[in-house]
Amino acid sequence: MEAxxxxxxxxxxxxxxxxxxxxxxxxxxxxxxxxxxxxxxITSWNANEEFASLGIGHFIWxxxxxxxxxxxxxxxxxxxxxxxxxxxxxxxxxxxxxxxPWTSRAEFRKHANSPQMNELRQFLLDTVAEQTQFMMARxxxxxxxxxxxxxxxxxxxxIVLQFTRVVRASENFYPLIDYINFKGEGTNPNEAAMxxxxxxxxxxxxxxxxxxxxxxxxxxxxxxxxxxxxxxxVLQQRIRNLPSNRVFxxxxxxxxxxxxxxxxxxxxxxxxxxxxxxxxxxxx
Numbered sequence: 001m002e003a004x005x006x007x008x009x010x011x012x013x014x015x016x017x018x019x020x021x022x023x024x025x026x027x028x029x030x031x032x033x034x035x036x037x038x039x040x041x042i043t044s045w046n047a048n049e050e051f052a053s054l055g056i057g058h059f060i061w062x063x064x065x066x067x068x069x070x071x072x073x074x075x076x077x078x079x080x081x082x083x084x085x086x087x088x089x090x091x092x093x094x095x096x097x098x099x100x101p102w103t104s105r106a107e108f109r110k111h112a113n114s115p116q117m118n119e120l121r122q123f124l125l126d127t128v129a130e131q132t133q134f135m136m137a138r139x140x141x142x143x144x145x146x147x148x149x150x151x152x153x154x155x156x157x158x159i160v161l162q163f164t165r166v167v168r169a170s171e172n173f174y175p176l177i178d179y180i181n182f183k184g185e186g187t188n189p190n191e192a193a194m195x196x197x198x199x200x201x202x203x204x205x206x207x208x209x210x211x212x213x214x215x216x217x218x219x220x221x222x223x224x225x226x227x228x229x230x231x232x233x234v235l236q237q238r239i240r241n242l243p244s245n246r247v248f249x250x251x252x253x254x255x256x257x258x259x260x261x262x263x264x265x266x267x268x269x270x271x272x273x274x275x276x277x278x279x280x281x282x283x284x
Contacts, residue, residue: 016140016173020129026174027132029263031056033178033255042124043117045105052100052108055124055131057181064099071188073138074100080134086127089119132177139176142185146207149187155211162210169223175259179231180206182255193241204238221260228259 018026028037034057035041045052052061054074061074075097078088092098101116102108111117124131143163150156166176184191186205195202202208212230217223235252239245 016136016167018133018136018173022172023132023136024129026172026177026263027056027128029174030178030181033258034058039125043121045108047105052102056128057131057135061100063103071184077131077134080137081127081130084130086130089123091116135177135181136173139173139180142180142206145185145187159207159210162213165215165218165223166227168218169220172263174263175224175227179209193238195241202237202241204234208234224260228256231256231259
């Protein structure tokens, strides 16, 4: 029997809560998405990028003196864990989280087996649940960012309605957690590209996915499929606007397809990783 349809009237933004055991399972799935679950890939620096990508979610870490039009997330992750009394590696546990000490991909790779890098890698392997909880907090905070950029009116109501539908259709919030980590909230004006036909800039984050959705049913399978369809549309729109991104299309769409099924139906452990890592983290 189909779940009751939702109405936008007076719908509060849902609060997301995730038990640690489930957080670890979701974290392992996101790790598979990002790196194929490879141990060494938990500390990486992608070719043609100017920053390191660390942890199960490939959190961005800028080198000293470098600013880029992306949200730097690794220092915020460490701050979050420190507030929860997680012990950081000593060289990172400073009043202000330090910048990335490796200034280039070549230097990063050169030190791949250094004591610092090995300590960092083990720390990240030991904190999968904590990293997932950080991504969960970002998913909750995403709505605050999105609604701040959306005036009162039908569009704002639409966003809250669609967010609520996805929350209720995904028992563990995996599609939301993964997509926000994967492509962001959709509120950063730097993370948009020009549509040559319309002359308008178009983003590719969660806000754009929710705006693309139009359903009202509460049936979980239908909502998950609609979210995946909307995410696919938004990413293929990005590829049309940025043709150089086409190299990532297969990996991106394969990742989006995982939103259609409950996470319990998926392979969840790194030991079940595919042989070849999907190129899905570059060109954020």
